[in-house]
Amino acid sequence: xxxxxxxxxxxxxxxxxxxxxxxxxxxxxxxxxxxVFLANNIVTYALLLAFTLLVxxxxxxxxxxxxxxxxxxxxxxxxxxxxHILFTREGDILLDLGFLKVYEEGLRQGIFISVRFLVLxxxxxxxxxxxxxxxxxxxxxxLLNPLKKIKLPVHExxxxxxxxxxxxxxxxxxxxxxxxxxxxxxxxxxxxPLKERIKAVVPLLVPLFVSAFKRAEDLATAMEVRGYxxxxxxxxxxxxKWDWRDTLCxxxxxxxxxxxxxxxx
Amino acid sequence: xxxxxxxxNVSFSYTPDNPELRNAVQDVSFSINEGEWIAIVGHNxxxxxxxxxxxxxxxxxxxxxxxxxRNVLTxxxxxxxxxxxxxxxxxxxxxxxxxTVQDDVAFALENSxxxxxxxxxxxxxxxxxxxxxxxxxxxPHHLSGGQKQRVAIAGALAMRPKLLIxxxxxxxxxxxGRDEVLKTVRALREEIGLTVLSxxxxxxxxxxxxxxxxxxxxxxxAEGTPSEIFSLGDKLVEFGLELPFAMRMTKLFKDNGVLLExxxxxxxxxxxxxxxxxxxx
Numbered sequence: 021x022x023x024x025x026x027x028x029x030x031x032x033x034x035x036x037x038x039x040x041x042x043x044x045x046x047x048x049x050x051x052x053x054x055x056v057f058l059a060n061n062i063v064t065y066a067l068l069l070a071f072t073l074l075v076x077x078x079x080x081x082x083x084x085x086x087x088x089x090x091x092x093x094x095x096x097x098x099x100x101x102x103x104h105i106l107f108t109r110e111g112d113i114l115l116d117l118g119f120l121k122v123y124e125e126g127l128r129q130g131i132f133i134s135v136r137f138l139v140l141x142x143x144x145x146x147x148x149x150x151x152x153x154x155x156x157x158x159x160x161x162x163l164l165n166p167l168k169k170i171k172l173p174v175h176e177x178x179x180x181x182x183x184x185x186x187x188x189x190x191x192x193x194x195x196x197x198x199x200x201x202x203x204x205x206x207x208x209x210x211x212x213p214l215k216e217r218i219k220a221v222v223p224l225l226v227p228l229f230v231s232a233f234k235r236a237e238d239l240a241t242a243m244e245v246r247g248y249x250x251x252x253x254x255x256x257x258x259x260x261k262w263d264w265r266d267t268l269c270x271x272x273x274x275x276x277x278x279x280x281x282x283x284x285x
Numbered sequence: 286x287x288x289x290x291x292x293x294n295v296s297f298s299y300t301p302d303n304p305e306l307r308n309a310v311q312d313v314s315f316s317i318n319e320g321e322w323i324a325i326v327g328h329n330x331x332x333x334x335x336x337x338x339x340x341x342x343x344x345x346x347x348x349x350x351x352x353x354x355r356n357v358l359t360x361x362x363x364x365x366x367x368x369x370x371x372x373x374x375x376x377x378x379x380x381x382x383x384x385t386v387q388d389d390v391a392f393a394l395e396n397s398x399x400x401x402x403x404x405x406x407x408x409x410x411x412x413x414x415x416x417x418x419x420x421x422x423x424x425p426h427h428l429s430g431g432q433k434q435r436v437a438i439a440g441a442l443a444m445r446p447k448l449l450i451x452x453x454x455x456x457x458x459x460x461x462g463r464d465e466v467l468k469t470v471r472a473l474r475e476e477i478g479l480t481v482l483s484x485x486x487x488x489x490x491x492x493x494x495x496x497x498x499x500x501x502x503x504x505x506x507a508e509g510t511p512s513e514i515f516s517l518g519d520k521l522v523e524f525g526l527e528l529p530f531a532m533r534m535t536k537l538f539k540d541n542g543v544l545l546e547x548x549x550x551x552x553x554x555x556x557x558x559x560x561x562x563x564x565x566x
């Protein structure tokens with residue numbers, strides 16, 4: 021199941037989208053999320069959809085892979101679509117089955133909301149699929165830099181995030197090991213009533229937490245010995261490069277926004 | 286010879302309010318000169334790890350003084366001292382800070398504000414020194430234990446340290462990883478004359494050292510060349526240390542009436558003596 025989920029997964033590649041600076045991608049996606057709400061008629065929604073498809077094509081991520089990975093979301097999407105069909109009662113009746121009446125406005129709203137949802141999910145997925153978690157962290161750190169003025173510990177937050185990301189696989193391995201150790205002692209994690217199964221998780225979590233704290237302590241010592249004294253006076257090994265692609269990306273975004281404003285009702 | 290590190294009558298207790306408990310480190314003195322490899326051996330609780338913490342200023346002694354590069358270690362010069370010391374810890378996973386190999390090597394450089402272009406240079410050259418330059422973008426969970434420890438050594442080397450401390454750096458590795466790490470350290474000593482302080486309870490590792498410090502109950506029990514220390518024989522076993530494999534074999538041979546001359550530190554010496562032993566009859 022974990023293999024199919026594509027949330028937060030990164031697929032290395034060399035496409036145009038992959039090579040964009042994480043800063044421009046982050047700005048783009050966040051602005052896009054806001055701009056999506058400008059659309060309110062067929063032309064504007066079609067424009068958004070077409071644009072999203074273009075981005076997917078440029079990222080060279082197969083559409084099949086994307087849709088397959090987002091299956092749980094698509095179920096939610098179909099569900100919202102039917103809610104709109106069933107409960108919006110405006111405009112002409114398109115279909116009358118006696119117990120069920122489908123109104124024109126309901127169908128329109130259902131499609132619009134679904135497209136909006138789809139476009140948002142696709143765009144954010146493309147962001148995480150084409151940007152490594154560590155670059156996203158770097159991007160966020162640089163973009164949040166102005167907030168240092170209001171005493172937000174930006175550097176510390178970014179370091180926390182990158183260390184958390186780095187330890188995910190380590191702790192996953194550890195969980196696996198503990199699980200096997202407990203299974204070898206006869207604990208059954210996969211059967212029995214829910215209450216029993218929740219109880220069986222406790223002997224898994226306790227050793228995991230104990231070792232995580234131990235790791236944290238070791239890591240803190242190692243960092244201190246290697247001269248870590250907070251963000252002050254630190255240089256950066258990961259350099260972000262803003263080039264013509266990033267400027268182009270933002271120019272395209274501005275054009276798209278202008279078109280949306282022009283065509284909306 | 287330049288002195289790199291010295292302990293002068295250093296004592297330390299984790300419970301200074303309770304004088305009944307014995308000190309973790311009691312009146313220890315020794316010094317390390319440039320280019321030497323010193324091994325500190327001892328069983329668990331003998332004060333080895335406390336000594337490491339005293340060297341890098343994680344703890345300060347209650348009595349005596351620790352001198353690094355001839356300067357007494359104090360709160361003021363702590364960070365300068367640390368930039369002269371490279372450390373490799375026991376658990377390969379818990380000291381890997383960066384997301385990839387090159388980020389981790391750069392971590393200490395970033396901390397001390399080295400400019401970007403020099404940083405790239407130093408990261409590449411120190412990874413080449415430990416032969417990990419083909420793994421620049423690898424993530425830690427795709428590396429073996431020995432490889433991770435070599436990255437940790439590279440991270441220390443990038444700072445051009447005067448002293449490299451191995452704090453049980455091979456104890457969590459498989460035999461292959463252990464050999465990898467020890468070979469790397471030996472090669473570095475030949476190449477750049479690095480000074481090494483290794484804390485270990487692996488006696489085979491201590492054989493590589495120029496001098497061995499044998500710790501027991503927080504005190505320095507003996508100091509000398511590996512052959513001097515291991516000739517203590519049963520005394521070491523009594524304090525919970527194992528003898529090197531070749532020496533244990535020698536003892537068994539002697540017990541069974543095979544005539545052998547003296548001590549044998551390495552398997553090669555033992556084998557040479559074994560096949561010539563018949564001529565001595």
